Amino acid sequence: MAEKQSIVVLGAGFGGLRAAVLIAKKIKNLNLANKYKVVLVDRNNYQTFTPTLYEAATTSKETANYFQIKEIITFPMAEVIKNLPIKFINSQVEGIDLINGDVHCKAFEVTHEELKFDYLVLALGSETNYFDIEGLKENSFALKTFIDALKIRDKILDLAALGKDIIKIVIGGGGSTGVELAGEIQEWLCQLKKDIRQCVSQVTIVEASLTILPGFHPKIVNKIQKRLKNLGVEVSVGDSIELIRPGKAILKSKREMSYDILIWTGGVKAVPLVATLPLKTEKRGRIEVAGEMECLPQSSNLKLYGKIYGIGDAVCFYDIVTGKPIPGVARAAISQANVAARNIIEQIKSIEFKNYKPRIKSYKPMDYPYIIPVGGKWAVAKFGPIVVSGLIGWVIKGLVELNYLISILPFWKAMKIWLKGLRIFIQNDRLG
Ligand SMILES: Cc1cc2nc3c(=O)[nH]c(=O)nc-3n(C[C@H](O)[C@H](O)[C@H](O)COP(=O)(O)OP(=O)(O)OC[C@H]3O[C@@H](n4cnc5c(N)ncnc54)[C@H](O)[C@@H]3O)c2cc1C
Known part of the structure; x- marks a missing residue:
């Protein structure tokens, strides 16, 4: 039997999780699970609910212990993707080869695990930006x-x-x-x-x-x-x-x-891994994306493998109305995930179903x-x-x-x- 095509989603935060869940549900409904697989990778085996982090930082030990706080701020991946055809890999992504379609992970048992992809969603979020301020x-x-x-x-x-x-x-x-x-x-x-x-x-x-x-x-x-x-x-x-x-x-x-x-x-900036990729980035290191949420290569003659999408805090999307990048918020990451997931599924449908005309969607920022x-x-x-x-x-x-x-x-x-x-x-x- 032929190898399954692989849709790899990197990062299981607000954007990545939404994209993986939508794609997996659709693959299942279209009866294509024997031909396509969805792989989700994150260094944590849980999703962090950032909007209540400030509450966790101000809760006395008498009010709640570590485990109680963890239970209400982080949601275990095993529970979230239960019953969905998603393979979750709990590992740190260490390198991405966009030319040959490989992801290199530091798995717990294996030192380097290679993940071949045909479709990739980059949703690795952001990290604190210290702006090189001394000390x-x-x-x-x-x-x-x-x-x-x-x-x-x-x-x-x-x-x-x-x-x-x-x-x-x-x-x-x-x-x-x-x-x-x-x-x-x-x-x-x-x-x-x-x-x-x-x-x-x-x-x-x-x-x-x-x-x-x-x-x-x-x-x-x-x-x-x-x-x-x-x-x-x-x-x-x-x-x-x-x-x-x-x-x-x-x-x-x-x-x-x-x-x-x-x-x-x-402030925040894109995770450093993103800067190593042959993709266009702006001054805060975020990947520039087109309206379909596809990442833009550094030069037009650069041949990237498969289809590469970027969503959430890791990317920079310029609002056509204001000319400014849209803010990094969970709502935007989720909307962009909806667009990327839909476009991947449309591409798959156009391959799998004869005469199917894909209806590619563009992301439209809104006043969230x-x-x-x-x-x-x-x-x-x-x-x-x-x-x-x-x-x-x-x-x-x-x-x-x-x-x-x-x-x-x-x-x-x-x-x-x-x-x-x-x-x-x-x-x-x-x-x-
Ligand atoms: C304190 C705080 C409060 C916030 N409050 C709000 C709010 O109230 N409303 C709102 O809309 N937004 C809020 N935000 C912003 C919101 O959290 C982000 O915009 C949102 O999380 C972006 O989603 P994302 O999917 O791009 O990234 P994230 O949700 O950050 O997910 C990125 C994922 O990638 C994983 N990852 C990163 N690097 C690697 C690697 N090398 N290998 C493996 N995994 C990796 C991370 O573990 C993480 O799970 C808040 C942020 C913070 C920090």
């Missing part, structure tokens, strides 16, 4: 993974246990991750005593742009600025971090800021709805022109999370995880 990487905490979140939590708890009067926390980067984390830490470390907020922390956000949340709607920025002020979070804008020494951040204006904990949420939680049960949600804030924003955030869980897990499992998360995240607004 920053060595002295700061990041917030990209589940382990990052626990490291921040443990450091805060260690300092609180030492009985420090005030824990000084500097957060570099006033985008949504920095703002969410700042609000939640402040809420966590402050207690309301006789109408006066007494805090064991002083959280300061340092943002290089002239406002926090650059690029967001001014109405959202204003609401969040007010909220941060009420919580007691300090905000420094229009000044960037230039140098980091242990315990001290030196800004461009030469202002010095001391810290006990420095957290860097100031977003929700920014800032401390406890408070969030701002924007859906098109509608903006809501406060408890209602927080409730909507919970429902959006539930909706995502139901989309990847069996209904009752999704409900169980969501309710567990809800209980923990309501309790975790207080230290201890």
Whole structure:
């Protein structure tokens, strides 16, 4: 029997998982499982739900232990792809040969496993960008993974246990991750005593742009600025971090800021592996893609093997209307996965079914709805022109999370995880 054609998806984050699931379901429905296989590769055997990482970073050990937090923030791949014809390989991708159609992985048992592909989806996401700022990487905490979140939590708890009067926390980067984390830490470390907020922390956000949340709607920025002020979070804008020494951040204006904990949420860039590929990339190392989500080769005469798609944080897609790259958000990664999966299936159908005319789809960016939680049960949600804030924003955030869980897990499992998360995240607004 002839070798099966292989569709390999690299990265099982928001984009990669969606693409693999859609392609596998379609292959099954078209009765083509004897001719095509779907292979999904990720270094983790779980998917991380990044929108609640800030909650994991601010949950006391009394409220939830490591395993309880892991259960509500990460979803095991075995469970997510159960009953689907997907082969999952839990391994680090170490090299990709786009000319000959091979992926090189560091498998656990085998040192190098080669994965031949006929169709490839690159969905390896992004990593923290330290912009070569001296001392920053060595002295700061990041917030990209589940382990990052626990490291921040443990450091805060260690300092609180030492009985420090005030824990000084500097957060570099006033985008949504920095703002969410700042609000939640402040809420966590402050207690309301006789109408006066007494805090064991002083959280300061340092943002290089002239406002926090650059690029967001001014109405959202204003609401969040007010909220941060009420919580007691300090905000420094229009000044960037230039140098980091242990315990001290030196800004461009030469202002010095001391810290006990420095957290860097100031930017992301594509994973370095992407830079080794003969593909067009932009200044942050992201792959440039065409509307069909196909990666663009460095030169037009370069012959790449098979069909190569790129989605999510690893790619840069320029919005025709604004001329700017669309932001790296989960919603965009999922929409792009829908397009890439559909186009791969259309190509397969045109090969398998005589006279079938493929209906190739283009990705159309949209004004994605977003929700920014800032401390406890408070969030701002924007859906098109509608903006809501406060408890209602927080409730909507919970429902959006539930909706995502139901989309990847069996209904009752999704409900169980969501309710567990809800209980923990309501309790975790207080230290201890
Ligand atoms: C703290 C935080 C909060 C966020 N909150 C929101 C939010 O509220 N709403 C929103 O829309 N977006 C949010 N985002 C952004 C969102 O997480 C990303 O845009 C989204 O995850 C991008 O999806 P992706 O599939 O491109 O990459 P990812 O989801 O990052 O997936 C990439 C996958 O590739 C794997 N991988 C990487 N390199 C290798 C390798 N060499 N070998 C094997 N596997 C590898 C990783 O393990 C990962 O599973 C947040 C991000 C962070 C960090």
